[in-house]
Amino acid sequence: MKQFYETYQADEKLAPLVRALPWTHNTIIFSRCKTPEEREYYLNLTATDKLTKRELERQIDTSNFERSRMGANLSPLVRELHPSIGNTFKDNYVLEFLGLPPVHNENHLQKALVQHMKPFILELGKDFIFMGEEYRLQVGNQDFFIDLLFYHRGLSALVAFELKIGKFMPEYIGQINFYLEALDRDVKKPHENPSIGVPLCRDKDDEVVEYALSRNLSPTLIAQYQLQLPDKKLIQAKLHELYDYEEVLNWEVRQGGEL
16 A cells, blocks of 8 residues: 555656546556556556456456557558547457467357457447448449458447458458459448558568558558467567667666566
């Protein structure tokens, strides 16, 4: 209690957040988070998404804070349309709750996500509304099907997920662009923003992704998924690559030399 008081009593930003949450949630955040930035992140996330104790613990277990700092691979247009979109999508989605074996196909992945939609939306963010699986689009005399279609309330946009169990390939961009064009012409409401496409792959080469997105004129981002809880040290190592040396050095100091 003494440490809790000393940590928050002089912090004008965090003190109101602390008072708004139950004691159990506060003790989880206080005991497991090492920096003011990390505590602030989970305090805000808990209050905004009304996380249960179990949901909060999972967000910490999956290194949600660190993953949110890494951002996502976004096309130039999606950044232009939604300047704050980097806070909406992740570079890496953790799907350990699916219980899938390492070897699986796209149909297994899709069915498992639909069966576990509540934890999947928790991983995506609670502004996502599920609209359907194998969402049918008719173009000309042909039918096409989007693996998973969502609507994002904050962005006022449809979000199409295409599931890929292998490594990202540049040709996936053409497929998702076609779906986005069909959504914008035939499904999107006049007041809504252009639809967003997300090829969700098992793996990706960031340099290939950068080349593929650099001239892409559709609001698209590339993400990957994993079926086990992330290694916190590996995520922190990747943050080394994404931030300049001075920022990383400050991060190391805040972490007490852990890196």
